[in-house]
């Protein structure tokens with residue numbers, strides 16, 4: 001069973017280990033997540049979560065409110081959004097359905113807040129496998145967008161499609 005829980009300072013070694021895995025580097029080559037500084041603080045606009053499979057950490061999820069996020073990574077954006085970053089830590093855990101389950105739980109978490117209308121993700125345009133993963137889950141392409149030097153593709157999951165998918169027991 002997969003469960004999401006808040007990341008703690010005890011998770012920093014495994015987060016750093018995952019940072020050095022090639023598939024994690026490939027999805028986010030330039031970013032320094034600065035775990036020692038970030039994990040102990042808990043700003044209201046963010047959740048940093050560890051996904052556990054039967055108690056074993058297998059992945060990381062960050063959910064932010066992009067309107068409130070301090071660096072304004074998403075630029076000027078209205079309320080009603082969440083944005084998600086996700087990765088599976090170890091290559092041996094890839095492609096086993098864990099990411100799909102983690103994303104479904106993350107979307108449920110986002111849409112449990114009534115004010116949230118849509119969830120955004122911004123894979124690198126080169127990350128074709130992640131893009132396929134998001135499209136299969138039901139994200140819709142919005143636009144190509146440059147974040148800093150990174151060419152990304154922005155996708156969205158609307159509350160409307162979430163409600164129709166959960167109603168049809170698709171998720």
Ligand SMILES: CC(C)(COP(=O)(O)OP(=O)(O)OC[C@H]1O[C@@H](n2cnc3c(N)ncnc32)[C@H](O)[C@@H]1OP(=O)(O)O)[C@@H](O)C(=O)NCCC(=O)NCCS
Pocket residue numbers: 023024027086087088089093094095096097098099100101122123124127129130131132133
């Ligand atoms: C994207 C990711 C979270 C999906 O989780 P997952 O557990 O591997 O995915 P699932 O098993 O639920 O679904 C499999 C699909 O994931 C996608 N996928 C993306 N990257 C993959 C990888 N490196 N290895 C295997 N599958 C991958 C593929 O579309 C795959 O479908 P396929 O087998 O038909 O090719 C995970 O692959 C991952 O962490 N990738 C590297 C980091 C990353 O790209 N994160 C997203 C940044 S925007």
